[in-house]
Amino acid sequence: MAKDLSSLVEFPQSYRHAGVPRSISWEQVEQVLAGIDRRSASGKRDYAMMPLLATYGLRAAEVASLTLDDIDRRNERLSGNAKQAIPPLIRSRRRWEQRSSNIKNGRPATTCREVFMRCCAPHAPIGSVAVVCRAAHFIREAGIRVPRAGSHVLRHSAVQRAC
Numbered sequence: 625m626a627k628d629l630s631s632l633v634e635f636p637q638s639y640r641h642a643g644v645p646r647s648i649s650w651e652q653v654e655q656v657l658a659g660i661d662r663r664s665a666s667g668k669r670d671y672a673m674m675p676l677l678a679t680y681g682l683r684a685a686e687v688a689s690l691t692l693d694d695i696d697r698r699n700e701r702l703s704g705n706a707k708q709a710i711p712p713l714i715r716s717r718r719r720w721e722q723r724s725s726n727i728k729n730g731r732p733a734t735t736c737r738e739v740f741m742r743c744c745a746p747h748a749p750i751g752s753v754a755v756v757c758r759a760a761h762f763i764r765e766a767g768i769r770v771p772r773a774g775s776h777v778l779r780h781s782a783v784q785r786a787c
Contacts, residue, residue, distance in 0.1 A: 669743065677779055683776075
């Protein structure tokens, strides 16, 4: 060729965290869930939130904005903010009743319709940043090393498990 065209060739984009693994194994997810102390109201709340991230792949904002109206107790499903009906929450009736009881008994008395509330006053709905922080806390407490601990690690684990 008479002309040098190498300056016109575009290089593929590379993203800073593209090679970073973003999920953990299901055994590690179970380790994270087992490390949550469910004796306190905050532990019950956190134990109800983490499976929504890890099993159904919900985003932190979707978990934080989940309302009591989104829970279809009759059909044992979630709907609403997730934009679609999610498969049955718990396979056994006993576990569903226990999880529902943990959510109901762990909530402070409030007129807010959001499921997950702050345990300390003022009793307001929990924010998505708090969901991310709680997930990161439990991942680190389980001794699992990931470059960016948080709720998205559990979300990606749900996707990885489904594949």
